[in-house]
Every structure is written in structure tokens, then in C-alpha cells.
Amino acid sequence: MSEPLDTIIIGAGTAGLAALREVRKRTSRFLIVNDGPWGTTCARVGCMPSKTLIEAANAFHRRHAFEEFGIRGGDALSADIPAVLQRVRALRDDFVAGVMKATDNLGHASISGRATLLGPGTVDIDGKVYQANSIVIATGSRPKVPEEWLAFGDRMLTTDTLFEQASLGPRIAVVGMGAIGVELSQALARLGLQVAAFSTGDTLAGLSDPGLNEELAALLKKDMVLHTGEPAELREVAGGIEVSSGPNRVVVDQVIAAMGRTPNIEHLGLETLGVPLDKRGLPQVDPKTLQVGNLRVFMPGDANTQVPLLHEAADEGHIAGMNAMADTPTRFQRRTPLAIVFCDPNIATVGQRLDDLDPACTVTGTVGFADQGRARAALYNHGRLLVHADKTTGRLLGAELCAPDGEHLAHLLALAIHRELTVQCLLGMPFYHPTLEEGLRTALRDVARQLPDGSASDLATCAGLGVPALD
């Protein structure tokens, strides 16, 4: 056997490709191996097709505002579900093609096949054994589906199969109301399908504030049937699949399981690494280095289950790729937490969550968008935003929102929290009129009033006029 390779990357998803990018800058003695279809979860079955579906759904849903705007004929609009899905696939194919360029021209360095670890520096790929100085495990995740539900065959959908359907419904159940369940159930309902959604817990889309969660539940119920608080059970009945949850029963044509994702680690041979594995079979992975124990093995992305979000997977792959090629792993500062759910209004959590904060040291400011000037003009006047700050210093600690254009407000808050700004300092920036950012300002002023120097009058805390057209 020849000299060991510098590194082997297992998995060509977002994390694997980010690692590949760093590895290629440093060596040509590497392999990247991928099992199943190439193209990332994001581009193939995740972020991109779901957002494409959501954009169509929200464009169609907007017709409900038409009469109030003075636009006639909205009743004649219809969503052509097969055409909507066809566009999702067309654009998806284009995004996948873009992603796959990252592994073009790799020649023998790129292998389709299943990798199994034989130890910290040895990998079996479909029967052939390779040695490498380091290994990057970036095998990603897949949707969870209870074993017994597989009996429903092609009527049991996940994000892996949903976008492949020629048509859908008309009766759909969505089981699980985390980020993906909330996004898909609302999008499909807004496209005119009859959607019933089920959540075992009462918390939707990962929200931590109970009031915000209640507000979201009420908004979702405008588009769909929503049952929370009991596990969903499925059984075959005449005419479809019956989904029951406590006393509630609904019969549907298809069920979407949106019950979270499970890491792709079976058959990977993690037990050969000689490090402790938890009950799910996962080793401990340092979030700052992505290193497994003290091994020259790195595990970025969904596979480590830590923060299964695209931008975090890309960061983790980037770190893993650099560390896989370094003599000593470098510890990297991770970014300010940011999670966005692309339902309408958008949901976002930024920085520390309510549960992480000590109520005795925290003040919270809020704004509702029902009466916010710009939101009213645009007929997007729903939702609420909360900002949490340190009671003594006014430093912004976290925010949670279910608000129109919330994805953008969340980025502004993420920058402020990333820079450790105080509420007073953030109030020093310009807020243009009339914008939804003025709503955020109202919440910041609400915090400022509760701080020790709350009455300080300077330009930065220039108080509003207290009237919706100007605030």
C-alpha cells in the first residue's frame, strides 16, 4: 500500500464541500467520497426547494389582500399545484447543478460509494481500503420517520420525496411543527391544499416565548387545522390515512413527516475510533475545532447534530477542512446564534434564548406589528418582536420574533448582538421612515425606558412621537 493520503472527506454536502474547499487549497492528496445522490441537502431537498415553494405560496396568498388594496379579480386566481412543483424542481435542478460544479474535474479524487471507518486513519470504500492522515466525517442527516409509518408507502412523504411529487393532496397532514413542519404546512395550505398539522408539544417552530408561540399558533390557524399537545397516530381507514391526536381525527391523502432529522452515522464504523459514543452512537465533537476526541478526525455539519443549519454547517466544514490539514487544530470562535423560519410572518431567534437568560438580570422590550405604520400600509400587520437586554448595562442579549420581514430584522439584531452593542447604542443608528425597522426601534425604546438611564434624552434615544404614522 502506498503512502497515506492527507485527508479523506466522507460526504459531499454543504459541510463536506466547505471542507473540500479548504483542503484543495493545501493539497492534492485527498479523496472525497459520497454515498447516494450528489448535491447538498440544502439545494436538493432543503432550503432551496422549500423557499421556492414558499415564495409561490405567499405570492398566491397575497390575493386575500387584493380587495382591500383595490385590486379586483383575485377570486379567479388558482394555484396549479403540478406547475408549482414543476417550477420547484426546475429551479432545484439548477441549484443542484451549481453545487455539483464544486466537485467537477476532481477525477479519481472524487468517488461515489459508501465509506466505512476501520479506525482513526483507515477508511474502507466499497471494499477498497485507504489510509489517510486525517478524516472529515460530513455524512449529513435525513428525515426521521417512525419505522411503522413506512407501511403507508408513497403516501408517507418527507422533504426527501415531497418535491418529487407530480401533485399533492388535496388532503395533507403534517406531523411535527418544528421549523420545517411550520414552513411546509403553511406553504401547502396557502397553495389551497387542506392541511391539518400536528405537534406533540405545544411549542411551534422552536419558539421559546409562550406569548409569541400563542400568536404564531393563532396566525397558522388562519390557514390550516392545527392540533398540538398530543402525539399523532396513524392508521389506514377507508378513503385515506386517519391521523389522530387525542380526541382529534382527520383523514388525509398524504402525510408529511416533519419530525426532525437523524444523523447519517449507521454503518460508518464510528465504534472503530476508540472514543466513547453516546446512546445515539455519536462521539463528542468540539464545536470550536470540530475535532473528535484527540483524533485527527473531524465531524462537521448535520452529522454531529449540534446546529443543523446551513450557515453553521458551512462554517463547520470550513473549520474541519483547515484543521484536517493542520498539525494542531485551531479553535475558532463560532458566530452569534441565528435561526430563521421562513413562514409568514417570519420567525427568528437571535443570540441567547429566553431560557438561557436570568430573569433577574434581564429586561425585555416588545413591539406588536398590528398597528405599526408601514406594516399597516403593506397589509402585513401581524406579529410581535421581543428584545432582551442586560438590566444594568443595556447590552443586547437576544431577540425572538414572529414579524413581517422578520428575516431582515433578525440580521440587524444579529449584527448588534455579535458586536455586543447596547440598546442605547443601537438606537443611535438611523431608522428610516416608514419601515418595519421603526417597529424594532419601538421595542428598543421599550427596553431603554426600563434601564437605569432610561430618561436620558439624547439623539441616540430621541423618543418617538407616540403616533403610528411617525413611529
Added chain:
Amino acid sequence: MSEPLDTIIIGAGTAGLAALREVRKRTSRFLIVNDGPWGTTCARVGCMPSKTLIEAANAFHRRHAFEEFGIRGGDALSADIPAVLQRVRALRDDFVAGVMKATDNLGHASISGRATLLGPGTVDIDGKVYQANSIVIATGSRPKVPEEWLAFGDRMLTTDTLFEQASLGPRIAVVGMGAIGVELSQALARLGLQVAAFSTGDTLAGLSDPGLNEELAALLKKDMVLHTGEPAELREVAGGIEVSSGPNRVVVDQVIAAMGRTPNIEHLGLETLGVPLDKRGLPQVDPKTLQVGNLRVFMPGDANTQVPLLHEAADEGHIAGMNAMADTPTRFQRRTPLAIVFCDPNIATVGQRLDDLDPACTVTGTVGFADQGRARAALYNHGRLLVHADKTTGRLLGAELCAPDGEHLAHLLALAIHRELTVQCLLGMPFYHPTLEEGLRTALRDVARQLPDGSASDLATCAGLGVPALD
């Protein structure tokens, strides 16, 4: 005559009301006098009615994306112009009522009438003379219309009269393509009116980058006829008003003059203040104190013509109100410049403008949105964004954009510029996927590559994968 008042505020617009708020905290010995209708320019004839019109127009315009999304029946939609205008007025009335609450219950302290200065501490209000220790002049502005065009009577519209119309067009000319002209011409064109727009110069909406200006012109021409580079001339012809500009001629039913605004200073008696007046009749006003010369006279808002934007007028009124009640005026730091035009894609300029920057010390990064992932999914993939940074330090200096959801990107950039952040530092924040903020990140990375440490590889400058679905 009794003891002098503490202050007299002339004008109850945004600047006057912001001043009033500060004055009322400090004294009850004041007067606020307003000539003409109460309610601010913003609420009555400016920001709010225009944004309400724009939201209806963009909702209607979205139908052009319907077929591609898979939504059928868009051809049957129609804009009911009288109903659109009716909603604009209804919401406008509500915003005006909100604003007018600020002067409720003032009793004799609030006067409808025309104020004329008789000197730095003396004001005549409809024949009655008042003395005051200080005066706040916040008389605002009104649309400019060439004297001879008034002959066209009620077919010559401005923002003062546009929203009062029962209906419009169907043939409309918009003369002047600054912020207001661009917003209104596009909104009316998107509502189905035949719009011809004219600009004496080639610069639209105050853009300073020629490439961006060209891109905007091309986008606007999808909705309307646009002639630039020659002054517009009007004459009465059979069937309407003929607007000509160089070799171009169009006959319309109504003309909207959007040629800028002129301060309301005639008959105000500024000449009695004993300070030099410029050729427009305006005294010098210190932007940090709003003080006129060394007098106890303060002049905030549109009347001073410095930065005729609502958030600046509110700041100026706030400063003027405090300084009118102080022994010595305080100098206030003004906010980072931010201007937004609510056309689609939004236009914004943030921080220093291209003309203010020394090309030898500046690097510029750019991103186009035609191929940006989220913009494509949403069918909003138009426009471009530019960021300027110091060549040596990487500090963000300014940005200019014509981009989807640009109003939000502009706020993020405004915070970064306000905090004097470097491009590298801004790249350290999280950019969620898939968002338009990732487009901004592409432009930031474009700057970073041109900086001395452009090849630095750390999490903050974690390079993209170079594929649209992930960038």
C-alpha cells in the same frame, strides 16, 4: 404686555411636533402655531400615502410573476384606481388623526394662523404680537411647480393633490425623477396607468453610481416611458397636455410635478432677524444645534432645506426643542446618512456617497442579484449593490444599492457604518441561508479580496462556495 413666553413653535409638522414634545417636558409657557391644515407632510401628503399607494401597486404588479410560479388567472386581475385611491385616503386620514393627537388638549397654546417674525424674539400671529425667549421655525416645505404650469389647473398635480383625486389618467406624465418622481411614476405605471416620466438630468432618484443609475433606468423602462437629459416643456394641445423633452413628445391627461420641494419661508419675516440670508432667503443654520446665527432662533426640518427626510426632521425638531429651552445650545452628533427610495427594487444610499470618496483610498465591492439564490427563488432577481471601504483599513465608508428588499440591507449597512465597522468585522456576523443578506455578503467578500489581508482565512472571512444556491 405680559412676560415673554418661553418659546413659540411655528409649524406643527414633524419637526415642530418633535420640538413640541421636548418643550412640553420643560414648560407650559409656549405657543405652537400652524398655518393651513394640521397634520404632518409625512402623514398627509408624503411618506404614508405614497407608501400605501406603492404597496397596492406592487401587490398588483406581482401578477406578472404568477405564471412562472404556477399561479393561474392573473390576467383577470384589474386595479380599481378609484378604490386604490380611496384606501390611500382612508389610511391617510387615520395616520393624520394619530399625528393630530400630539396637539390635542393644548387649549390656547395651540393656534391656527400665520406667524410672521418681527425680530428675534417677537412674533406676529394674524395681527397679535407675542414675545418669546426663543423661537422654533419649523414651517416645512411644499412641492415646486413652475408658475406658468399653474395654468393647467387641476390637471397639474403634486403630492399635495395627487391622493385627493377620485381617479387618475389614464395618461400621466411625471416631471422630475428624484426620489418622489421615481416612486410615484413606477407605482402609477404598475397600477396600469400609461406613465411617461421626464428628467432634466440623467441621474434618477439621487443615485451617484452611473452603472447603478443605468440599471435603474432599464428597470423603470419596463413599466413606463422614460425620457432623460432634457427639460420638459408643457403646452395645451387638442386632447390633453403635450409634454415635450428634446425630440420626445407625449400627450397626457394629467401632469405630476415632482421637481423637488421649496421651503415655506415667504412672509415669515426672516429678514427681521438681522442675520445674512442667502439668495433663496435662508439664514445659515448649524446642523448640530439647529441654531440660526447666534440667535435664540432654531430652524429644524424641511424649512432649512438641509436633509429633507422624515427621520432627520424628527431629530432636528428634537434638538431644536431642547435647545430652545436651554441657556446654551447643545451640539448633537447627527446620524449616519441614510436615504431610501421605495421603488422596486428599492434604492438606498448609506454613509458617504461615491462623489465624497477619494478613489485612491477606496475599494468597492459589488453583487448583482440576477443570479442570487433567494432572489431567484422569489422572482425578485434584479438590481445590484455596491459597498465602498477604506483601501487600507477595510472600514466601511458607504454603500449604494438598487436591490430587492434593499430598504432592509440599507439598515444593516447603516448600523455597520454607524459603528465604523470594517468589512472583515461585518463578515463575522451570521448570514442566514437563503437570504438576500447573502448577496450583501458576496459584495463584502468582493471588497475583502481587494484589501491587504484579503487572503486571510478565518471564520470571519470564511469564503463562499461560489455557487448560487449556497452563496
